[in-house]
Amino acid sequence: TEETTESSGNEEVEINPEEVKGLSxxxxxxxxxxxxxxxxxxxxxxxxxxxxxxxxxxxxxPTELKDKIKSYVIKETFREEAKEVNLPSFFIKTTPSLIEEENYVELSKGLLLKGFDLDKEESKIELTRTASQMYRVDLTEIRANESVPEYRKERENVKDAFIKYISTLSPEAKINQIAGRLNKIIKKIDEIPEPQIIAYIKKTLEPLDSDKISEIANNEIVYADIFKKRIKELASNYAEKRFIRMLDKGDVVCKPTFTFPKKISPKNTEQGITKNLYIQEGEINPFEKKVINEVANLDSVVFWHRNLERNKGFQLNGFINHYPDFIVKMKNGKTILIEAKGDHLDGSDSQQKLSLGEKWASKAGDEYRYFMVFESDRLDGAKT
Missing domain, CATH: 1.10.287 (Helix Hairpins)
Structure with a gap:
């Protein structure tokens, strides 16, 4: 590693995936x-x-990548201060056993979704057509037991053949076919069992007329995305409510878990901003750069770090998984998490991220703060 000074409608039509093996x-x-x-x-x-x-x-x-990955160590001037940072994560109290009076398990969305039943949720969805394209779905394995769908435009004759095929089926068989194909595109949502997802799609499709069913069959990618977003929304709402109840009861606590690694290997890097913790930090967009540049130039700041995602950095583990953009160490001993939301990035998860961040700061203690910064319009509790 270089150092510098992630005919029966009930039988689904099979689409053979091209398996791509990742490094294990x-x-x-x-x-x-x-x-x-x-x-x-x-x-x-x-x-x-x-x-x-x-x-x-x-x-x-992996051995094959060692010589190709650049690593960047913590600046020597910040090494002692960096050792003092030990960020807390959320844990759930478990039932006492004969061996241990009190035990804790790191919280995950999967634990919060215990008891979630998609069949009991509202199945009414706004199904609005926005495109007309059919794709072939190839499930590409990116690592052991984890695959992602790849969408490739189908030739018109393949699309026409499928539409013609389902037109020969009974209404029930047609729904079975479409539900199966939509589920294959969606593939996986949190810890929700696949049969629940298929059943939910079927329940939503059943009241629709034949014209709408045909439209959905012609626009699978669009409607699969609509279903996925709705199911994720229902799951997140359930998880958030359960998280708040457990937090209020004292069943969720904070325990220190995260320390800065001695080196990082971001894909792309950023330079030119003072007080960066590592010799080079992960890349940032223009608005993030504006925010952290102003923060870094404050006399009260010791150092800042561009928090890495995908299990490489610090994650706020709650009803959603949230990796704040920056970790900032202050001279008064406080550690601040900052999420910079340019208007082009504002989405439906902003309110949930802000809510989770504020609850984390409150539970973690007086040494911690969380701020969300918007470029212009802001949510209640966020900054501009």
Missing amino acids: ETEKSKEQLKDILDLAHTTNTEFEKKLEELDKEDNLI
């Missing part, structure tokens, strides 16, 4: 990772020692 972790890597997670719940000294051993061997980086 070695058994040794998996064992080391498990050791680290176990040690994270013991003493900080043991944890840091294990991290140092891992840094020397770099066994979590």
